[in-house]
Amino acid sequence: MMAQWLTNVDWLEIGRACWDTLVMVGVSLFFVVLLGLPLGVALFLTGKRQLLEQPLVYAVLSFVVNLLRSVPFVILLIVMIPVTVVLVGTSLGVPGAIPPLVVGGAPLFARLVEAALREVDRGIVEATQAMGATVPQIVFGALLPEALPGILAGVTVTSITLVSYAAMSGVIGGGGLGDLAIRFGYQRFQTDVMVITVALLVVLVQLLQMLGDRLVLRFSRR
Template identity: 60%
Template sequence: MIDRMEDLLPNVRWGEIAEALGETLAMVSIALVFTVALALPLGILMYLTGKGQLRANPIVYGVVAFIVNIIRSVPFIILMIAVLPFTALLVGTTLGVAGALPPMIIAATPFLARLVEIALREVDHGLLELGQSMAASTRQIVSHILLPEARPALLAAVTVTAIALIDYTAMSGVLGGGGLGDLAIRYGYQRFQTDVMVLTIALQIILVQLIQFLGDRAVHRFSRSRRG
């Protein structure tokens, strides 16, 4: 079996594949944690200050939404180049896992923040009115009504963001960001080793399918518990 794999994939160095896979998983995991930590309050802020909401403020909403839209409008590869000085200042390098994380987080945060805002808008407004009639504070309404009711949609948003981060890791390989994308470019593209390219693509597909499966299971579980 091993000999057959070596015949099919003669250029594959399994140690480097394992290392690249580990780097991709590390980049996605770390970036997702920071993205959720930043995007959740940002999305809540946009929801609360939106038109007709609990703390409607056109100026605050307009400024935040404008910044979010600007960052979302910039293609990731261009964003990576644009923030190279900031990345070097923040983490001391623009290469490897550390160098890929800042632009990934910067790109994913406004993306997820918009999804959070959309998820919160789907919550039944009658529940908010009920909370207000019981003299609940804005913080109580957010923590006890909005977030629990929007949990399935929020989990779906996090799942979509995690998959987007996998795409970002692949693109970061263009600038030496490490992971499977870097491996695909160095061996699959620059050295014309098709077997390495095919294997990295297959691993990316498996990662996306696994994350989507786990995300769908989580959404289904919390949707069912909320109905129950």
């Protein structure tokens, strides 16, 4: 009965979709960290009573981040299409999904970085200042190393969000497991394909969380 039930499942296709999802999440996570980390640091430093307090800069950054985070990702996918075409030449498939994933993930990650930095004891910043450190020395020498476990937890949360965003990009022809679920599971009523893809997504998320938790533990010295 099991074999009969899984007749629609093309395992090669599933394998390729898995790989595509991993590529989408991996590549976009790389860019999300690349953009979101400095953005989070900037949010933190320009915030109230922080090292480079700049109310105007903070207000602008904060507004942009909130704006991007308040747009539902499905809408962002559609709105981003022209920009995506300019950036990667297509709005379809794996490459077409990456720009919206980055734009959707970076503001979330920036906020998580900001929150992790705020968790660092102010006394540590003060002690480092008292040593005659410059702001970059404080950021790279004290703040980021101290906030590393929190930032890694933020990377974990963000990567899991990117998995679900990547699946959503199937709606506009993004590729990967989401694409499979929509084209076969939803449009062709192949429930078995739907179940398999969702199950694989569940496994992926569990694995990412486990990996993330291990990394956080590895770098926690408190």
